[in-house]
Amino acid sequence: MQVTGIIAEYNPLHYGHRHHLQEARRLTGADVLLCLLSGNFTQRGEPAVVNKWARARMALENGADLVFELPVVYAVRHAQGFASGAVKLLEATGVVDYLVFGSEHGRCTELKALADFLARENLPFRERLKTYLEQGYPFPAARAQGLIDYHKEKGIPGLEGLTPEEVKDLIGHPNNILGLEYLQALARTGSTIRPLTIPRLGAGYHEEKLTTPLASATAIRRTLHESGRHALLRRFMPPRAWQILREEIEAGRAPLFLDSFTSQIISLLRRTPLAELRRIDGVGEGLENRLKDAARSAGTIEDLLSGLKTKRYTRTRLQRLLFHFLFNFTGEDASDFSPQKDPCYLRLLGFNPRGQRLLKFIKKRATLPLITKPARDLLPHIRASGRTARMWELECLATDLYVLAYPCPQARRAGQDYTQPLVITAGER
Amino acid sequence: MQVTGIIAEYNPLHYGHRHHLQEARRLTGADVLLCLLSGNFTQRGEPAVVNKWARARMALENGADLVFELPVVYAVRHAQGFASGAVKLLEATGVVDYLVFGSEHGRCTELKALADFLARENLPFRERLKTYLEQGYPFPAARAQGLIDYHKEKGIPGLEGLTPEEVKDLIGHPNNILGLEYLQALARTGSTIRPLTIPRLGAGYHEEKLTTPLASATAIRRTLHESGRHALLRRFMPPRAWQILREEIEAGRAPLFLDSFTSQIISLLRRTPLAELRRIDGVGEGLENRLKDAARSAGTIEDLLSGLKTKRYTRTRLQRLLFHFLFNFTGEDASDFSPQKDPCYLRLLGFNPRGQRLLKFIKKRATLPLITKPARDLLPHIRASGRTARMWELECLATDLYVLAYPCPQARRAGQDYTQPLVITAGER
Structure with missing residues (x-):
């Protein structure tokens, strides 16, 4: 059985995401698409516009077969922490063959060459980086500038054909940056998971306006925030994602900003x-x-x-x-919960029948406890390990504060990480 | 110069309050009415519907001449803490001759008799009280029940003419309860301030509906909360109080609930x-x-x-x-900040010309530092005393959190206890 992993936020799920799911299945010949989904808060340090259970359902009804949670201690983290946590979790399932990620660049060889370069100690580059950091640049900008300088002078191995401008592009786009981190994390953990990248389609990651049917999630959230009218989004989201978003809004559980x-x-x-x-x-x-x-x-x-x-x-x-x-x-x-340390558990959010079949294998092969019902499955691990207890405590607190921002007071009850049922669907519609 | 003190919340100021101010002046022949006003939070444990500077202005434009702040460490406190703090502050001005308070009962002799009884150790009554507390009654109810029992059996000195029902009335109404605490606090501090009570006019303290032009502050706040329409209140508040409330609402600084x-x-x-x-x-x-x-x-x-x-x-x-x-x-x-300890400073909120003349005397006679400009007047005292620093810190924090609930984001800036100017008015209009 071929299993392909995807790391996602789906905030909210749009046509670009659905395309990514379809392409991932097609290119890897996957029998099962396993998705690792950010919880109620995202890597940008924002609340998800709609909660994790609704977004897991969006994923399951648009191509994914099985959804695990990327815990908040990794999800709301710099790119390296996010990517390391995610890759370690995929690895811990014991069943994943491929990791397919979207990138602005869209070709793995060059991203890999750059990831390899970054993984190796290289004194001249490190010194450049340090200089820029001392000048007060934020890390991503300092690294980009250091790489360009190095490439101009000495040429980065494997990227000889690229101009400095093209190298800048490689390190300057958010999905490329995450992709580079995935590649480095796979290398660091000695993972057998094979990486594959797909070019992002449609509007840019930061594009704020709804210009094309392949609108960015940013544009969708912006529209929701400014107009408050979800009907506007009908054209920009797959029907079953739009419908789930609409239901959540009508129930007073969304949108959150x-x-x-x-x-x-x-x-x-x-x-x-x-x-x-x-x-x-x-x-x-x-x-x-x-x-x-x-x-x-x-x-x-x-x-x-x-x-x-x-x-x-x-x-x-x-x-x-x-x-x-x-x-x-x-x-x-x-x-x-540093990139060097292992996660504590694998928390399931939902599945369809294909995903359910894979679950049996995960139960056998996983190197971390599999949590389907936290009150039952997590308790012994919480008792045994303070670190596990803390990881879960942070998850629950994040959710308890997230739901407090729901428009509907009746929906704000705490403890939903214990009470929300698994999202079980009949599969793709 | 005859000076009469009044302890008030004016949340918001209504016709009953204005009547109280007028009667206090008439009955005591006061040259100056000095008002001690709760800050941004009240004795009920609620935010004031409009901030302390606006309420100080309401007071000054409806009969008061000088307004000091009752610090939050006393204002948001049980009746004894509230009354003790307030009485000690009035005493500390060194100029107050009378304390005039409103009460449901309206006659001082019987309230005094009851206050005297409560101030004395009386074993049979204490035991009754203890029994009711052990049965889980809250303190006010336990005390009321204990007093009625005692009165039935032995008769409270000075209240011989009252039925148990009348004694219950005496101890069962919020303004009577505060009045009893004022009387006890005056006795405990050996104050020379003479107490005088005026019957409350119009609707009851807890009355929630706007039934009479003498509506309660509760009814006014309720109307504001439910309808959000301040125009409705025109008939129920003195024109200058209503206008100030309206201005605050229009500036996005009110109403708060x-x-x-x-x-x-x-x-x-x-x-x-x-x-x-x-x-x-x-x-x-x-x-x-x-x-x-x-x-x-x-x-x-x-x-x-x-x-x-x-x-x-x-x-x-x-x-x-x-x-x-x-x-x-x-x-x-x-x-x-217990009822046994002295306050740390006298914080001025505002004055009219009559009040300004009295300020000169207060500067000479006051037994606590007089604060007109906190950044200048408080600093040496904060340095000298951790208790003073803490009293002020709590005041500022209460205001910083209060303003954060303002409807208008631009008005939410912290530190307003330093930046808000004194409220200076031309006097009663």
């Missing part, structure tokens, strides 16, 4: 002492003072982010930091 | 560990577990309060407790 967390985050910042702020992952170097100052003048999350922004910190990094703060994700947590 | 704090409070409860909850004043005896449980199922503040309610805890006490939690007002704070 960054600014749904304004008072939770700013209130907390105003009342938290500096010493406690310093314990949060990513806070330090005086950032705790900037956070306090920015929270004083901010009336909205946008104000807060503007007040925090500097050359050194990207907006995405700051957003993740705000959620780390909200979840009380400390420096200690960051090191407990 | 308990449910404006839903996500601040429930989010914080969901993420705060039990051990930290236990440090909050009034939490203990397992209440920390009830708080966690209630926050899990609650989607609104109403849900939360329903989940917490028991025979032992009144709704008002629970509401105060939620705000103590939000402000991180600990058991240690409660003891630092």
Whole structure:
């Protein structure tokens, strides 16, 4: 049985995602598509526009067969943490043959060459990188600049045919960056999973307007935020994804945006002492003072982010930091769930009949506990390991704070990580 | 110069309040009416519907001459803490001759007799009280029941003419209860301030509907909450109070209600560990577990309060407790600012020309630092005393969280306790 893994956010699922699922199946001849899905918060440091159970259903009704959760300790993380956690989880299922990821570049050989280069110690490049970091560039920009410089001077092995501009493109787009991290993580873990990339179709990742039927998720969220009218989205989402989104909106469980967390985050910042702020992952170097100052003048999350922004910190990094703060994700947590360490469990979100058949194999081969019903399956592991307990505690807290931002008060009950049933579907419609 | 003190919340100021101000001046022949006003949160454990600066202006334009702030450490407190803090502050001005308070009863002799009785140790009554408390009654109800029992059996000195029903009335109405506490506090501090009570006019304190032009503040807030239409209130508030309320609403700084704090409070409860909850004043005896449980199922503040309610805890006490939690007002704070200890400063909110003349005398006679400009006047005292620093810190935090609930994002800036100017008016219009 051929099994292909996909790492996704589906925030929300659009035609580009469906195309990716179809192509992944076609190109790898997969019998089963196994999807690892970000939970209620995403890598950009934003709440998902609709909760993880609804997005798992979107995936299962648009091509995926089995959906596991990418835990919040990896999902709301820099690219390396995100990719390492995800790759380790795919590996831990014991059944995945291929990892298919979308990239702006669309060709694996060159991405691999660059990943190999980045994985090796290379003093001249490291020194370039360090110089740019010292000049206050954020890490992604410093790395891009260092690579271009190096490529101009010495040429990166395997990329000899590329101009510096093309190298910049390779390292400068969000899906390429994640792809490079997947490739490095696969190499680091000595995984037998074979990587394959598919070019992204349609609008760019950052494209904010609904211009083509292949609109980006960003454009879809923007439309939802500004107009509040989901009917507008009918043309831009596969029917069963659109319908699920619509049902969630009508039930008062969506849509959620960054600014749904304004008072939770700013209130907390105003009342938290500096010493406690310093314990949060990513806070330090005086950032705790900037956070306090920015929270004083901010009336909205946008104000807060503007007040925090500097050359050194990207907006995405700051957003993740705000959620780390909200979840009380400390420096200690960051090191407990670092890219070097293994995840603690495999948490199932849903499946269709094809996925269900694969589950039997996963039960036999998985190297991590398989969690289908947390109250039953997780309890012994939580008792045995403080790290497992903490990983789950953070997941539950993230969900408990997420649901509190639901428009409908009756839907805000905590503990939904225990009470929400698995998403079981009849398969693709 | 005759100076009369008044302790008030004016949430918001209505015709009954204006009548009280006029009567206080007439009956005491006062040259100056000095008002001590609750800040942004009230004794019921609610946000004031409109901020303290606007309410100070309402007072100054409807009969008061000088307004000081009743600090949040006293304002959001049980009747004894509220009354003691207020009486000590009036005493500390060094200029107040009379304290005039409204009461349902309206006659001082009998209230005094009852206050004297409560101030004395009386074993049979104490034992009755203890029995009712052990049966799980909240303190006010247990005390009322104990007094009635005692009165039936032995007769309370000075109240011989009253039936048990009349005694119950004396101890069963909110303004009578506060009045009794004022009287006891005056006696305890050996104050020379003379108390005088005026019967409350018009609708009852708890009356929720706008039935008479002398509507209660509760009815006014209810109308504002339910209809959102301040125009409805024109007939029920003195013109200058109504106009100030209207201006605040139009500027996006009002109205605020308990449910404006839903996500601040429930989010914080969901993420705060039990051990930290236990440090909050009034939490203990397992209440920390009830708080966690209630926050899990609650989607609104109403849900939360329903989940917490028991025979032992009144709704008002629970509401105060939620705000103590939000402000991180600990058991240690409660003891630092207990009814036995003196306040740390006198904070001025505003004045008219008559009030300004009195300020000169207060500067000479006051036994506490007079604060007109906190950044200048408070700093040396904050440096000299941790208790003063903490009292002010709690005040500022309460305001910083209060303004965060303003409808208008631009108005939510923190630090308004430093930046808001004194309210200076030309006097009564």
